[in-house]
Amino acid sequence: MVIKDSYRDGLSSNGAPLIEIKHLCKSYNGKSVLDNVNLSVTRGSILGLLGPNGAGKTTLISILTGVIGKDSGNITVNGLDPDRELGRIQSIGSYVPQTLAFYPRLSACENLEYFGSLWGLKGKKLKERMEFCIDVGSMQSFANKRVDKFSGGMKRRLNLAIGLLNEPEILYLDEPTVGVDAQSRNYILETIRKINRERKTTIIYTSHYMDEIEQVSDDIAVIDHGKIILHDGKQAILTRTEAVFISVGQMGEAAVKELQHLEGIEVEKEGVHVTRDGRFSEKMAAVFTVFQDHGVWVKNVVFGHGTLEELFLKLTNRRLRDED
Amino acid sequence: MSKIRYTLKKEFLLIIRDIHAVTVLFVMPAVFIMIMSLAMRDLFELHNTVHIDVLTVNRDEGKESKVFLKAIEELRTFKFHLLDKDIATEKVKEQMHSRDFKFALVIEENFSASVGKKGGGADQKPLELLVDPSVNVQTQLVLKSALDGKLAKQKADAFIDSIGGFLDSAGIDRKKLQEAEESRIKVSYVHKGGRYVKFPSAVQQSVPAWLVFSMFFIVIPISNTFISERGQGTLMRLKSMNVSQFSLILGKMVPYLLINAIQVVIMIAIGVHVVPLFGGTALTLGVSLAGLILIAATVSFNAISLALLIASVARTTEQATTIGGVLNIIFGALGGIMVPKFVMPGFMQDLANLSPMSWGLEGFLDIFLRSGGVSDVLPESLALFIFGAIMLTLTVVLLRRQREVQ
Numbered sequence: 167m168v169i170k171d172s173y174r175d176g177l178s179s180n181g182a183p184l185i186e187i188k189h190l191c192k193s194y195n196g197k198s199v200l201d202n203v204n205l206s207v208t209r210g211s212i213l214g215l216l217g218p219n220g221a222g223k224t225t226l227i228s229i230l231t232g233v234i235g236k237d238s239g240n241i242t243v244n245g246l247d248p249d250r251e252l253g254r255i256q257s258i259g260s261y262v263p264q265t266l267a268f269y270p271r272l273s274a275c276e277n278l279e280y281f282g283s284l285w286g287l288k289g290k291k292l293k294e295r296m297e298f299c300i301d302v303g304s305m306q307s308f309a310n311k312r313v314d315k316f317s318g319g320m321k322r323r324l325n326l327a328i329g330l331l332n333e334p335e336i337l338y339l340d341e342p343t344v345g346v347d348a349q350s351r352n353y354i355l356e357t358i359r360k361i362n363r364e365r366k367t368t369i370i371y372t373s374h375y376m377d378e379i380e381q382v383s384d385d386i387a388v389i390d391h392g393k394i395i396l397h398d399g400k401q402a403i404l405t406r407t408e409a410v411f412i413s414v415g416q417m418g419e420a421a422v423k424e425l426q427h428l429e430g431i432e433v434e435k436e437g438v439h440v441t442r443d444g445r446f447s448e449k450m451a452a453v454f455t456v457f458q459d460h461g462v463w464v465k466n467v468v469f470g471h472g473t474l475e476e477l478f479l480k481l482t483n484r485r486l487r488d489e490d
Numbered sequence: 491m492s493k494i495r496y497t498l499k500k501e502f503l504l505i506i507r508d509i510h511a512v513t514v515l516f517v518m519p520a521v522f523i524m525i526m527s528l529a530m531r532d533l534f535e536l537h538n539t540v541h542i543d544v545l546t547v548n549r550d551e552g553k554e555s556k557v558f559l560k561a562i563e564e565l566r567t568f569k570f571h572l573l574d575k576d577i578a579t580e581k582v583k584e585q586m587h588s589r590d591f592k593f594a595l596v597i598e599e600n601f602s603a604s605v606g607k608k609g610g611g612a613d614q615k616p617l618e619l620l621v622d623p624s625v626n627v628q629t630q631l632v633l634k635s636a637l638d639g640k641l642a643k644q645k646a647d648a649f650i651d652s653i654g655g656f657l658d659s660a661g662i663d664r665k666k667l668q669e670a671e672e673s674r675i676k677v678s679y680v681h682k683g684g685r686y687v688k689f690p691s692a693v694q695q696s697v698p699a700w701l702v703f704s705m706f707f708i709v710i711p712i713s714n715t716f717i718s719e720r721g722q723g724t725l726m727r728l729k730s731m732n733v734s735q736f737s738l739i740l741g742k743m744v745p746y747l748l749i750n751a752i753q754v755v756i757m758i759a760i761g762v763h764v765v766p767l768f769g770g771t772a773l774t775l776g777v778s779l780a781g782l783i784l785i786a787a788t789v790s791f792n793a794i795s796l797a798l799l800i801a802s803v804a805r806t807t808e809q810a811t812t813i814g815g816v817l818n819i820i821f822g823a824l825g826g827i828m829v830p831k832f833v834m835p836g837f838m839q840d841l842a843n844l845s846p847m848s849w850g851l852e853g854f855l856d857i858f859l860r861s862g863g864v865s866d867v868l869p870e871s872l873a874l875f876i877f878g879a880i881m882l883t884l885t886v887v888l889l890r891r892q893r894e895v896q
Contacts, residue, residue: 231730253732261730265723271507272500283496284731292492312507328727338730 184209184336184368185230190239192225192392199225201392203239207385212362212369214383214400216376216474218482222392223372224264227338230370231261244335260334264341264372266321267328270314274305274324277313278331285332295331302357303327319350326354330361337361337369343378355382376475380404386474390482404474410446412453413437415463424456437465493737494744501745504715511711515753519704520760526696527761527770541569542633545594547582549575550616552602554644559597561640568633570595583620593633594620605641606648617641691771697761698854699827702847704757705750705789706818709797712746713810716801735889739882743794750790754782778863785853788871792846792878799881802888821845849873 183206190203200222207213217223228234230241232252241248243255268277278296287295300309303323308316313324326342339358343351359382361367373379379386386403388396396403414437417425425433430449432439440449457464505511548555559570571591573582582594601616617637621630650657650664657664719725728738761773776782797814804810822828825845834842842848853870856862 228726232732233726233729256730256732259730261727263723263726265721267723267727269500269504269718269724271504276500276503280496280500281727281731283492284728284733286493288492332731 182209183207184244185370186240186242187226187230188240190226190229190241191237192222192229192234193237199392200229200236203389203392203394205387205394205397207368207370209368210362210366211384212358212371212382214379214386215370215372215389216379216386216478217372217389221389221482223389224340225392226389227261227340227370227372231259231338232256233261257332258334259336259338260329260332261338262326262329262340262342264344266325268313268324271312273312274300274303274309274316274327277324278328281328282331287331295333299327299330302330302361304353317350319346319353322346322350322354323357326357333365334367337367339369339371341373342371343373343375351378358382376478380474388478388482395482396477403477409439409441410450411437411439411468412464413466413468414457415465417462418460421456421460421462424460425453428452428456497741498745498748501715501742502749505711505749508711508714511714514707514710515704515749516756518707519700519753519757522700522703523693523696523757523760524765524768526700527691527693527765528768530692530696531770542567542593542629543569543571543591544633545573545582545585545589545591545620546570546597547573547575547577547579547594548597549599550597550601551599554602554605554648555597558601558605558640558644561644562636565636568636579618579620586620586622592622592625592629595637596620605644606652691773693761693765693770693773694855694858695830697757697773698851698858699830701754701757702789702825702850702854703818703822703827704753705850706793706796706821706847707814708746708750708790708793709800709814709818710811711749712742712794712797713801713804713814714807716742716798717804717807717810721806735886739798739886742798743791746794746797747787747790750793751786754786774858776857776859777861778857778866781862781864781867782854782857784864784871785850785857785867785874788874788878789846789850789853792850792874792881795878795881795885796846798885799888802885802892818847821847824848826851846874846877 185205185207187203187205190200190205191198192200203222203226205226215223215226225234229236230243230248232248232255244258246255248255269280272280275296278299279292282292282295300306303326305320305323305327308320313321316324322343322345326339329337329339337358342358343354346354355378358369358371362369362382369382371379371382380400383400386396386398386400387394409432422433425431425438428449430441430443430445431453432441438453440446440453454464456462505515546559548559562568563570573585579596582596585591586594596618598616598618604616619634619637654664719728725738733741758773758775762775763772766772796817800810800814800817804813822845824842825831825848826834826842827847831839831842831848831851849870853867853874856866856870860866
């Protein structure tokens with residue numbers, strides 16, 4: 167299922183896109199990983215990037231951050247072309263990998279100092295940024311302790327804090343809350359929201375946790391098999407309906423048979439799905455006529471998918487992806 | 491500057507806090523140098539202060555046996571420990587085992603008589619040498635040759651004395667004739683550039699050998715850090731921070747060059763100051779500091795390049811440690827680290843030239859033993875540099891390919 171451009175109307179902001187990706191393709195050893203990806207990210211927004219394992223999320227972020235090159239397509243970041251101005255693009259972005267990308271035998275301070283120096287920070291400025299990051303990560307009490315003694319939540323906070331050293335305009339967060347307790351997870355999500363709100367940082371956020379994406383994102387994109395199959399504003403996605411589900415009490419065989427003869431109707435044990443298209447009203451009238459003729463009791467009519475997870479599973483199929 | 495400073499600081503902290511790396515890079519070679527310098531002292535220093543102890547039974551009543559023992563002892567290589575003349579040969583063998591003697595010499599009753607006898611007699615063996623089977627053939631030959639030589643000389647002197655009257659009447663100087671029977675071989679040590687150096691010692695073999703060996707063990711910390719950086723996504727993070735591949739490799743090269751340099755200083759200091767405290771001889775340093783720096787730098791460059799290549803090929807630290815460890819041991823065994831090259835047969839000495847450790851060792855020996863300078867270590871340094879550059883190029887190619895298939 168490919169979402170038509172008309173669905174983009176619900177995107178979070180009407181501002182100019184900070185990142186624009188057109189017809190992006192990437193393959194490894196002849197296997198397509200990104201296939202004609204088109205995506206735009208609005209300045210100052212948080213884009214939640216969802217996709218099953220191996221869908222192409224990390225590859226997309228790796229290309230955007232300049233870690234790997236693309237095969238074809240066009241990308242502009244803040245109006246800059248990565249083929250020509252990768253250094254400038256990298257200097258305004260920061261990538262927080264899903265792995266704990268720092269040195270466990272160093273302390274939090276030593277890690278921040280090292281990564282800060284690589285950003286060209288030194289002296290007073292480096293100290294200021296380190297203090298800010300320690301504060302953001304709420305690491306004051308253990309900043310000088312070796313990281314390999316940290317809990318999972320503390321490590322995740324440090325991982326994020328390192329990504330904030332250069333005051334990035336764009337923050338790429340690849341599953342930043344994997345393996346942490348509820349408190350640390352909540353803290354990280356709040357921090358991300360705060361950074362976005364106070365500093366207008368544009369954030370691309372990938373996660374397997376739908377509730378996180380729902381909680382922090384302004385816009386949501388779903389990627390599967392290297393293609394963007396959905397991209398829209400969060401509210402628009404959560405309320406959009408491709409079908410209406412009419413839940414009913416008991417249905418007799420005669421009613422089921424009559425409904426199955428109707429076009430654009432999917433019959434289930436607990437109700438029927440009516441597809442929204444040009445003949446939607448006509449179909450709804452026909453369905454309710456059948457219900458009336460056979461005395462079927464209508465319990466509820468549901469518009470939309472209810473939860474993001476439900477939509478995600480519907481879009482990406484329920485089959486396990488680690489068997490691919 | 492700030493980047494280099496903090497990169498150096500990071501790498502140093504990582505090594506200092508890695509007990510395995512510290513053990514392999516500093517403790518292991520220090521222990522090896524101490525053990526080998528002391529254990530191999532006898533093998534390397536026969537000419538100087540070390541004696542071969544020989545249990546001795548002198549059953550001969552005549553004066554010739556005493557002259558014989560005195561003549562041998564004047565060689566300053568053997569020390570005779572006299573037992574009672576009536577002791578049975580079986581008891582002598584027991585004492586060899588109980589007192590840990592490798593040799594026993596039995597001078598038979600007929601010794602003086604046999605020396606005086608013209609031409610001697612093959613059926614009358616005046617000397618019996620008892621040897622522990624664990625003694626190497628070379629050491630046996632040293633003692634046997636000394637005994638044979640002195641016995642032959644003593645017989646010749648006795649013969650000249652016996653025909654003294656004839657020689658006097660023929661106007662032949664008896665003393666000159668006896669002196670002519672002394673060894674005709676003059677031994678000289680050959681040093682590069684004709685410069686004189688002190689005699690080679692165990693410490694002068696052990697320090698460069700185990701130093702080169704330990705420098706190549708830099709593969710352990712380098713691969714640990716590098717593979718962890720790759721596995722934990724730190725390498726990805728660094729690449730996203732516009733850190734070039736050149737900077738990444740340089741960021742490994744410079745700190746580990748310094749760590750290798752610290753190894754050189756510490757191991758030399760152990761050779762100079764610590765080994766003598768335990769009864770070994772002190773390491774002498776040669777005359778060329780520039781030559782020492784050149785060979786140390788190129789050995790280090792080669793070792794780091796090999797380590798980076800292994801780290802880029804291996805998928806896990808276990809793989810890197812195994813590949814690196816095995817390669818180092820093979821290079822070490824082949825290259826004259828574990829067994830000095832001069833005791834190897836010819837074809838093995840040729841094979842040794844395949845090992846970069848051998849090139850490094852020869853370079854250090856040029857400096858420490860042969861009083862060589864920059865020009866003397868240039869061939870080895872050049873070979874180490876070229877081989878290192880090839881490995882580094884391969885590493886860069888591999889890393890680029892890996893980056894594209896991540």
